[in-house]
Amino acid sequence: MRLLPLATLLLILQCCSPSNGSDKENALKYFYVYYRMPLYGELNLAEDSIVFKISEVDSIHTLNYIYPDGLELSDTVTYILKADKDFHPKYISSRKEAKPQDFDYVGHQEYKINDKVYPIFKYASNALTTDGCITHFWTPEIGIILTRSASWGDFGKLQTNNDSINRQINLLAELLFQDVSFYKGCTEEMELIPRDDAEEFYKEKSKGLQIEY
Secondary structure (H helix, E strand, O other): OOOOOHHHHHHHHHHHOOOHHHHHHHOOOEEEEEEEOOOOOOOEEEEEEEEEEEEEEOOEEEEEEEEOOOOOOOEEEEEEEEOOOOOOOEEEEOOOOOOOOOEEEEEEEEEEEOOEEEEEEEEEEOOOOOOOOEEEEEEOOOEEEEEEEOOOOOEEEEEEOOHHHHHHHHHHHHHHHHOHHHHOOOOHHHHHOOHHHHHHHHHHHHOOOOOOO
C-alpha cells in the first residue's frame, strides 16, 4: 500500500473540513420585520438585524437584543422574564435618552401546533402613557416573537434565517392574530372597558404614583 505524500494528505483534510466562512454563513441570524400601518392604510416594511443572546438561571431568562450601531434603533434591549405570572418582569434599554419604563405582566395563553404546546406570555410597557403602550409577546423556546403598538396597530415580528424556526413563529403569530381579545389592547383592563373609561381609570390609578427624575 502506497502512502500518500504529506502535502496531498493535508490538502484532502483541508478540503473535507468545514471552513470558518461556511460556519458564519450557517450561523443563526435574527431580525425583526416591522409592519408600520398608518391610518391611511399603507403598509411599510422595515428590517433591523440584531444580535440575540440568552441565558437562563433558576428558570429566569435574560434576553439581550443588540441592535448594531448605524441602525435607526442602535440599542441593547434586555428582558428579564420567567414563565410565572407572579414574577416581576424587567425591560431595560441601554439608550442614554431612554427613560425607565413600567413593564408589567398582562396574561398568558397556550397554543398547540402539531401536538406541541407553546405558552405565550403577554407584557405591556408604558401602560399608563397616552398612545405609548407597547405589548410584548414571549415564548420561552424562541424569545420575543412579536411587539405591538396598542394604539396604532404597528407591530414587529421576529424572523431568522432558519425556515423551521420561521414556520413556528409565523404559525404562532397567526394564532395570536386570531385570538383578538388576547392580542389586542394594552392591559386586561383596557380590553374590557371602553377607551374613555379606560383613560379615566388610569388617571385615577396613577394619582398615588411618585415620579422620580
